Structure formats: structure tokens, C-alpha cells
Amino acid sequence: MGVPRSKIPWCPEIDYDKCDFCMECDKFCPHRVFERRENEERKLVVAHPENCVVFCRACAKTCAPDALSFPDKKEITALIKRLREEGKSGGGDG
């Protein structure tokens, strides 16, 4: 998209009040976004947000307690456009 992935804040967020650590989302996603932590209270974390495919929300469908949420698509699209513009103008004359 012409913008480094690290600048796009798109990834799932786990609501730990709802999550029951069924691990369905992790089983589903092939991109190694989640990581399991056997010995911790939060047995699943979003360890690699940058691996998440921008605008994908597929894992949310596998989550029965509806514990996964994502940023607003419109806002992220606007941000990407803005970052592109800044990239083009070189960002040096401010």
C-alpha cells in the first residue's frame, strides 16, 4: 500500500474479560499473529501485530465470546492515505 506495515496499526485486540482461551482464533490464523503463553494468566497474546493482514478480520468470526475487536477501517484507510501523501512530499520542509 506504499506505506511500511509497521506504520499501520491494524491487528486484533483481545478483550480479556471475554476471552476464554479456546484458541480457535490462533488455530485459524495462518500468519502467526497470536502466541500462546502456557504459564501466564493471559494464555494468548497478540505477539506479532505486524503479521496481521491489513483489513482482515477473519479470526473474529471464529471467536464465540466475541472477544476480538479491530480498529475502524475508515480511519485506517484515511491514515494510510495521509502517510502516503507525507511520503511523497518527502516530509522534509516542515
Add this chain to the structure above:
Amino acid sequence: MGVEMDKLVVLPCNGLDKEAGALARELSLHLTRQGAKLVCPVLYQRSPARYKKDLAWGELLVIDGCKTGCASKLARERGLKIARRLNVAEMLDKMGIKGQKDPVPETGHLSALLSLLPDMLLLRKEEEEEERFEEILFSESVEMKEFMVGKFLFKVPVAGYYFNENDCWARVEGNLARLGVSDYVQQSAADMVFFDPPEIGAEIDQFGEAGSLESTKTALDIISPFSGKVKAVNHRLVENPELVNLDPYLQGWAVELELADFSSERELLMDCNEYYSYLREKVEREFREKYG
């Protein structure tokens, strides 16, 4: 009432779970009183042969209760040809009525649906005719470039398509675009069994959802490469979702949009060459991770 019941065979939702389902059942009974034949979804599932004669007698009308579309799925699993489809939840939405939790239908809701029914039955037919007319705009052949990873062959068109990183494509013709999913999606999701189209007239954002597909393995949203207004949906795909598997870039199109902002939105997308490299790299990486 002025509907010609030209030999309707009605397959409704079972109608026990929610009000929308119960209303689907009531609609079907109403049509039966007008001469339509009824297929009971439960009995049909157990002994399909019982309905062979009835199904051959007329055109199939499927009435789904809610958006899960169980009746449509049943018809599809059994390879029935769906001539028309109604969805009670959508009809209620259209009239601004909120369906209730209590599965015993409210009489007011039923009469509202009955008033809409004649139009809905006619509408479906008109939509089909419109679609046949529009089909001519988009030519039905395209040149492909291929690559192999392991024993899997992947195809990407040579020109004329735009892709996003969600493996959805748009094919642009004037100010219209058809949307679909790529060959890669088709192969990783396996057999498509259900297409839930968006509403005609709906406004879709760039990267917003333009309907969804369900395969034997997974469910996925169609992420629209462009923003725009839904002009048409592929009714053939509603009946035969496997067209996505057979011909993902042409007959497997899902939605037609009237574009809102092609030139600026296009900048956030890949053209055919870019997608080819992107996909190839992705598939090779996945292959390495899987097989070492």
C-alpha cells in the same frame, strides 16, 4: 392478490428458532393456500425422494428466515435449482421493522410481509433480467499468467484487474467494477457452499465488506478494493457458489459496484503484475513454513 403463482414450490426455513423463521413458515403456508406446493425442510432432509415429483412440477422458491440462510444451504447441498429467494430478515429490515426474540410471530409483522410479498416475487424476476443485460458489458474471457508451488498451480490475470492484500479483485469497466476473490482464496478455502450478497443500493467503503462467502472449511468476507454503490449482485453465484472455485476471475464475480473515487483509491491497490509477485512470494513462504 395479484401474484401469479406460476407453479411455485416453496422450501422454507424450519421456523422454530426465531420470529423471522416463524414468519418464513407463515409466508409459505400462505403461498400454499394460493396453490403453491410446500417442501418441509425436515422431511426433505430425511427422505428427499418424497419430494421428487413436487420439485419437478414447478419453480423453486426458497424462503429463508434469518441471514444464516439454512433453507438456501439445504437447497444447495441437494443440488436444487433455486428460481427465487426471499429472506424474511431482509424484508423486515427493508420495512424498518425490528424482528423480535420471541419466536411466536407478531400478527402486524406478518401482514406487513404479506403486503410486500407480491412486489418481492416480481422484483426477483426483474433483477434477473437486468443482470442478463449487464453481463454483456464485461467480456467473458481473460488471459492468465500461472505459477506453481509444490503441486499447486495458481492463476492471476495478465491485465485489467486490481487487487488488495486481502486477495480480492476488482475488474473495472468505465465507472463500474465487478468484485470477486482470487484463485488463491478459492484454493485455500476449498469448496464454496454459500454466498451472502450485499443489498442492492448499499454504499460500500474502500476495504469495507461486500458480502461474504462460506466454504466447507471457512467463512470469509469479500473486502472491496473500491468504494461505491452496489449496482448488482451475481445471482448465479447465489445459486451456484462453486462458480468461485470453477472460474474465480470471471463467472465467479460476486458484486458489481458503481465506483465513487477510482483514481485515488486505485493508488492503494496492486495491479496484476504487482499482485502476481505478491502472491507468489506469499504462497512460497507459506509452503516453506508448512513443509520446511
